[in-house]
Amino acid sequence: MEKNKFYKQFQSQKGITGIIVLLVIIAITILYTVANKNKFNNTGEVVINVTNYDAPRFVEDTEIKDAISKMNLDRKEMDAISIKDIEQSLNDIQFVRKAEVSKDLKDNLVIDIEQDRPIARVVSASGKSTYINKEGKLIGLSKKYAARVVLITGRGADRLLDEKYWKDTVYGRNLLYFVNKLANDRFWNAQITQLDLQPDMSITAFPQIGKERIEFGYPIDFNQKLGKLKVYYNTIVSSKGWNVYNKIKLQYEGQIVCN
Incomplete structure (x- = not known):
């Protein structure tokens, strides 16, 4: 009788321990995701979108890719780089009014360029x-x-x-x-x-x-x-x-x- 009671207590404690371990894993996963949401890991492709205002396109994809290349994003030893750093580099390009960088579900680096408009x-x-x-x-x-x-x-x-x-x-x-x-x-x-x-x-x-x-x-x-x-x-x-x-x-x- 006492043996059965001990066994039940052990199973109960084991279940609680398992739940705690699971919660800890979930918490660590969430914290890791939040900490890295503004980081780019070079596993996807670069997707470039430029708004033109129905005007000549002053900002070419090659300029964007050159700026990305200069940041050495394709180096395997570079695990991650700040999204903000990429945006700052792209904002320095002539005729770029505003650059916004994000990652999609396929791990692509999505670059949205608002082209400056001469008046x-x-x-x-x-x-x-x-x-x-x-x-x-x-x-x-x-x-x-x-x-x-x-x-x-x-x-x-x-x-x-x-x-x-x-x-x-x-x-x-x-x-x-x-x-x-x-x-x-x-x-x-x-x-x-x-x-x-x-x-x-x-x-x-x-x-x-x-x-x-x-x-x-x-x-x-x-x-x-x-x-x-x-x-x-x-x-x-x-x-x-x-x-x-x-x-x-x-x-x-x-x-x-x-x-």
Whole structure:
């Protein structure tokens, strides 16, 4: 009788011990998974996705793979590397706006690249040139493609080669807002092809269609100025046709001056 009682107690203790061991194994597995979720082990493939914004692709797969290769991810002795380190390396590539790296269920390294989008090209009087993005960041030029964006030229354009000018001056911030407006509006993006900055930083625009010089003045109240320019196209051009006037002046409040 006592022997049976002892046997039952032993079995019960054995069952509890087994449960404890199982729980410990599960806990260790969870901790290991959490500790390594941001690590890449080189057992899968590299999958690259690039968003294009319906524009030329400035970021090529070869550039991404070269950056990955320089990190020696294919070395067998390297067990793991931080996902954040990979993202930082990819973010340093020209025209990469944002890189996100993750792993899928097949152990592939999935790289999602948000491509930077030029909204204008600055061409200074000294011959220097660069694209800018929507935040006013200078992102250089591409050797592969030319973006169809508004040109910013003239003697005043040299100031725009300093990235701080776009961010730290009232004029720069207003001009950036104006250029973003042109870039994101289908009609104006197609119609206005060049902004020429005069020595006093006033703006003269040149259209895709027509020979008119459009004097905007300074980049203030440009919504009203664009509204007046649209009135010009819808009324004067529709009734008299193109190339009737040489200059369209929009800088005067409440009126359009044509000569």
